[in-house]
Amino acid sequence: MKNLLLPILLTFTSYTYAQTYQGCIDAPNGLYPENIYIPNCGGNIEYITEYGFSGEYSKVQLSAGIAYEFKGSIHSDYLTITDESGDEILVSGSNIVNFTPMEDMIIRFYLHTNENCGSDFDDLKMRSIKCTSVPTSYCAPILDCSDGAAILEVSTSMFTHQSDCSENGYIDYSGQYHIPAYFQEPIDLSVKVGNGWYEQSVSVWIDFNRNFQFEENEFYFLGSGTNTTINGIINIPEHIEIGEYHMRIRLSTVSENHATWDKACDVSEYYGETEDYMLLYTHPISTNEIEAKKVRWSPNPVHDQLMIQNFDQVNTIIITDLIGKTILKTESKAKINVEKLPKGVYVIQLLMKDGTEQKSKMIKK
Template sequence: MTKKTTFSFFNLKTVALLVAFFGFTAANAQYCIPVDDCTDGDLILNVEFAGIANPTDCSPGGYGDFTASVDPAEVEIGGVYTMSVEVGAGWSVETVGLWIDFDNNETFDPSEFYLVGTGSGSVVEADLAIPGDALVGTYRMRICVKADSVPYDDPCNPAAGFGEWEDYLVNVTDPLSTPDLDFSNSVTVFKSGENLNITSGSILGKVEVFDLSGKLIAAQNNIASSNVTINLSAANQVLLVKVQSEEGYTTTKKVIF
């Protein structure tokens, strides 16, 4: 049985002013790690949201971090997307909630909490509206299922009981115009030894490389070519590569280096 609700996100005009770095800072920052117990069937079995499709079982300590192993959800400003969470049947009422850290302050605030719904041994769904004043960027999302109720004001220290927590990334973009989309589709980023290679169907203007904490680790400006090679010492990590054409079109690619 599927239960579905509909909700919209908070207005972000004030919150947006606090974003220090166009969204990348949320990816692997110093977020709290909750500890819970999902061994009794109070768990997340599958998450589907805007390109994410991640079946799971009970994670060690009741917490699973999928920010590096699962591609971010891809959403557009002003879009509406269905969040679908399959929950176990450990209790007669399993409540699903989530936070998205839209201000990238490394804290899931009560104002960033959204109740998805309740169920038991079922799929719980809600339609999520991405606010029209959201900023472009990548944000951390924390999903929780708890027996009985979700502690909306405390995503770090779950109250006594049973449940599971999972973290993902959400990439928010502007609705792409045709030139933007053409440029994005023409860009390829790949690793070759210690080099990061970027090719495009357009003349490139600038490339910036960030780690998942939002730290800038490499940049090249005034490229004036359709391809560029950047030597990196980084290893065994996920990188975000922001590529800009001479015309100002921008796309961001994710690569495991």
């Protein structure tokens, strides 16, 4: 977590730009957060940080021709927007400033307590941004799950996927895994989370209107907990048609009160993890259809070569012993060499491309 202890402040001289109304670009408290913030531009206020200091700046990625509104915590906060290097002041003012770039660029967003470039550690400061555009991709919020605040497993009655902390706390599985759900039936969703913080909450969004944004009526709060499995029910609205929908699952180190609908793209909470999947919303299938979709493998018992029929329907093949230890894991293929496996009974797990899985016992002779 960000260190909020007050350090011993060294005496320094602040440069004052108020007389020429150019802005304040001294930053005794440095850069925060460390990553470049990329706005979603859905027309809502997006918090770059809710736990910043004055005398500090953030880096933000801007797109050409989009109008951006930058805002501080209170009216007296003095804001300065510069180029990426901090050499050229683009705009400055109190509380709210507006800027529309002529080209794609990265800027620095400075905040001070007043136009005399004041800074302190007495109050936490918010830096937020607001913009509107037509998005063509989903935002990728950067979080930190390395301390244990990670999503370890996502499962329903028809789907299970295990994972570890992802790079930068975000990973998009939507092209790999489909979470199946039946038309007008609730989804019994379980999310296993690690032990990262004493307060952790899981939120879910499903982009029903497919506009690359996560809106209030697409939000579900699943629950809170740490080092446990959080269970909840996702009720799909009656008007939703059969099809595929982008689904976001987010773990953040906050209480339920702060796990609000507008945090799908948020990076200010800093710790946690976000995983995206594709929801496959479909009609229930009959027993005969389920049987027809099964992937067959043979022989059983097996001596050296395991043959996989319809292997192109399978994403990953995992062989474990009876206590769950992974013995072999491979991408799907027509033949798997198991000659070196010791004799005994194993479990073969087929992770299907449609998000389902098949398990059965395998005898190695």
